[in-house]
Amino acid sequence: MPHKIISLISVGRHPQSGRARRSDQDGRAVELGLKLSGSQLEVVHAGDSEEPVLRQYAGMGLAEITILEQDQSMDAVASLSTYLASRDADIVLTGVRSESGESSGMVPYILAEALGWPLVARVADIVEIKDGTAEVLLALPRGQRRAATVKLPFIATIDSAAQEARQSAYGPGLRANMVAQSGANELDELRANWSEAPAKPRPKRLKMVKAKTAADRFKAATAKPAGGSGKVMKNESTEEKAQAIFDLLIEEKVIR
């Protein structure tokens, strides 16, 4: 029996131009969905059905996109949780966080809580779905992976390490069906109370380059920070552990 997979998509924002675009991680969520269930994949967006960016997702070869029509000031979570509860899906794929709006990364967690499903964070790939469980690869820093087995149904957030979204083709995107239905009308109060201001660039801590070889420099330039100075404390006393945490907080200037 084919599994029912739903990819959630949002309107992204290009980091350089600030222009609306297909969100990078959501694109990967659609890509993974297409890999798992091909044309059976259901793609859902809560927002405006006239949004041109949706055509960029559709250009990946989607025949249709379901839109839960709602105003920008409304809460997407309300629409999505009602819709997902009615769909009986096996896996819901989303990006880790959206590129626009609050970008809190909370949507998948709130959805998981509302549906009572487990949430699998930062998935790089779903290798196989068999007998009601899925074999999942989680993304870790420096290209490492952790294998995990998860019972269906679940929500997965897709890491930037997952397979890149395929090229969007103009023609199919233009011709795809935008199936709109009305979404929930629940004001996003949290958002409404926010005021937005352009971010000030924060000063960055300069890194001392200790690398002596090209390979070291390459590693330093490409690797994600793995918190190299951390240490595992298992056998120490509770006081010692607390002291270590306290020292770190002071060192990082969290407390003064």
Next chain:
Amino acid sequence: MVIDWLPSVLIVALLALGVIGALRRVNLWRAGQPEKVNLIAGLLAMPNRYLKDLHHVVERDKYMSRTHVATGGGFVLSMVLVLVVHVFNVQERIVAWALLGALALMLIGAFFVFKRRLNPPERLSKGPWMRLPKSLITFAVTFIVLTLPAAGILPEGTGGVVLIVVLSIGIVIGLGELLFGMGWGGPMKHAFAGALHLAFHRRPERFGGGRSTGLKPANLEGAVIGVAKPSDFKWNQLLGFDACVQCGKCQAMCPAFAAGQPLNPKKLIQDMVVGLAGGTDANYAGSPYPGKEIGNAKGSPTEVITAGLVSQETLWSCTTCRACVEECPMMIEHVDAIVDMRRFLTMEKGETPNKGSEVLENIIATDNPGGYAPGSRTNWAADQNLAVMKEKKEADVLFWVSDGAFDMRSQRILRAFVKLMKHANVDVAILGDEERDSGDVARRLGDDATFQSLAKRNLATLGQYKFKKIVTTDPHAYHCLRNEYADFDANGALEGVEVLHHTTFLNQLVQSGALKLDAFKGGKVTYHDPCYLGRYNGEYEAPRELLRSLGIEIAEMERSGFRSRCCGGGGGAPITDIPGERRIADMRMEDVTETGAELVAVGCQQCTAMLEGVVEPRPEVKDISEILVGQLVEEVH
């Protein structure tokens, strides 16, 4: 005599069969998409197009042009007279003598065709084409003998039945090739399809010394965008493919073919013929696509081309340098066809190879192929004190900076050009951050939707300001602005505006005395013609004149001017990066080295990047504006 009637019956029968075949062929072309052509005007213009434009191209090879005049002219004349003498039985001696003269002319021509085919160069197709000179000679000899009695040289009835039978065989062989073969897809098809192709050409502006190089806009509303199947081509494009004589001049000039990439323009056109007629390429007797065997391609008018007829890498190997089009004696438009098929791959399949998809996504999101912040477009000019149109509103010259603004090497060219303009006190302004990518790369990669969107937005910006000239250092942007934007310029933003390449503009400044330059004292210099400046826009002279004004005697490369070899950087080729055995830029640098030049002058940032990418030791590469800046006479105040 009993079978005296046989020759005339055979002539009429073969003529009729030829006509039937021709009608069948016409039907194959009609499978294509409609395209408005003025049929009557085209037919009327055809003889002139043949005698002048086509012949102008053939004339580059004197041997072949004379041979063709004798053979073709002799044949057409004798065919008319054959009908007069042998079918309508006109008994005038003078007509018979005229026929003998025409046949003799044809025989001489055919002899030279024969001679060329004794040891044919690699570019020529073999197969049925090897048989052609023999058929031509058979035709000429047969009708000479058949006409001798009518001319009064031999008495009527000489030779009896035996001779008539022998001559009848000759008629079948000769006319079979020339009339029957013409309609049914033999080598002589080129005469019939070629004549009509000239009459109904999709770019009639090319004739009479004109130039037509801008791509036609894609229809973005159709059920399929671009060309998926042969029947998606316009009918006169299909007709054009059928006109191919397989002379292989395109193949000999193609940089991708020479680099061992899987493209051969001749084979591509022949594959299109296979597609429009249906079948396989098993009968193709020319050079293959490098690295691909012949015999595996099959197709039909209603089958997707890239699903078995032509591989995608073949289409992406093209640099759109237009060397094949320039060289084609039949004036076939290879580049149009390739981009048409790329449009399908990009806009319908989303299968632009390698970096193609990333570059297109960048262009869509940031209006430049590198994905840089649009607000950083003018960073290069921070120290240039350049007026921006947004504030100035009006200037004599609008300097179109192009995406070279984001590339540190190209910025050197931009700065040099600005310095020259300042020196000549040109009233100049730039668009600054309002400028966008010209759309050249997107269009050549088959994304016409993005090109059209960029063109329209750029035109809307240009329409807000007043200027007399647009000058750019980038021949690709130059080509788009000059030849391709007109299709979208509904509000006349570029009306009455002169679009110039910086070499043309600088040459005007130097000739008018606005720029004073010292003589150049370096070593030997050669000049590389950028495709989009030369073949696309016909500007060969201005850059050369500029170099000469520095006292430089240009050491020309063997392939220069309209035969210049591409640097490998056009058509998105560095982005799609189809592997070959050699790099095109390396081959071009070999051309440069052969002249013994220490410096190669270029008029294009893309060419500069490609040629500088060749490993050292190699001659230095400089844009002409950089060379000029070095020779500026600074006035002392």
